Amino acid sequence: MREAGRLFSEQGYHPTSVADIVAALGVGKGVFYWYFPSKDELLIEILRSAQQDLRRKQRAAIGDEPDALRRIELGIRASLVWFHEHRASFNLFQFAASEERFAPVLRNNHEVAIADTARHIKEAIVEGRIADQDPHLLAEAVVGVTERLGRAFLLQRDDSVDQVADATVAFCLRGLSGE
Amino acid sequence: MREAGRLFSEQGYHPTSVADIVAALGVGKGVFYWYFPSKDELLIEILRSAQQDLRRKQRAAIGDEPDALRRIELGIRASLVWFHEHRASFNLFQFAASEERFAPVLRNNHEVAIADTARHIKEAIVEGRIADQDPHLLAEAVVGVTERLGRAFLLQRDDSVDQVADATVAFCLRGLSGE
């Protein structure tokens, strides 16, 4: 599954044939269809398990931090570390989002992530620490910046995670802050 | 070309066959290969012309505005209006970025866009109006937020462009601003 993820990520899902995958693994084709009902299902499996892992890491990083803004910061940092360690999965997310067949798998999880972030933001708004705007929109912005900077500076270039994380957190927290 | 763009965007590039395209147009297959050397080349053509159009609109919106921050704001607004009017192309960008074959076409243009934004940002930094950080990174963040909020609120939901634009500009300018 790891190998298949790597291949999908490197060459794209469609251009990677089942024959390629089993050849890379040095096994017969039957073995593939013994473990997975179809190529599509394999991708969905990969996506699901990657998402699950990411969310686990985020939760672990946030722990029971009481400060809402700090929770957002920890979430951003955990995400960037994960992106850095799982480039292949990160790439796949982008493809999956562009195909109607796979988008629903992501959408669900994405909505939960946004809702979570929005909760922290709402709390901070109530505390009067950030601008009183639609928390949903702000959450989308924060997640968007994180993913974008992750892609640009951790995957395409190869900057230090901490440096990128510092800058991302700074930008987001300023972006959130009321006047 | 517009019809092909619509189909690619709706069903995905790979699942849309040349037969689908010519059927939707009510013409023979030969006509397709008279005008385009291959299916891949058609997508590249679509991408190029969409990018060109977007950049033209951005330039037109910015005009010769002397204020650097205002130039950034105008760029963001023009982009969001364009995304709203060209959902299909916007979708295609996302797919193209995920396939090694097409990514280079986007990358080039993307780099120019980032460099442009970074120039405005650098100018504002010199004027002491925003935080002294890597302009390249800030540019990526601004473009990232714009695309993300465009996708989330103009394509998936269908909010008013002006409302989304106001919020995007507010978040970005705050994110840029020094302390």
Added chain:
DNA sequence: CGGGTTCTTGACCGTTGAGTCAAGTCGCTC
């Protein structure tokens, strides 16, 4: 051992889809 279950193989099948091409049609010029 024997027999049953779990896994593995790779040749094979059916279909799909990109791209070709011989045979036109249309409209233009002389």
Added chain:
DNA sequence: GAGCGACTTGACTCAACGGTCAAGAACCCG
């Protein structure tokens, strides 16, 4: 209206791919 080049058609080719399956190997339990 003959001749020519620009365009159009859709049946056809051919390779590739997802998925199947009959034939085992490997392992386990009694």
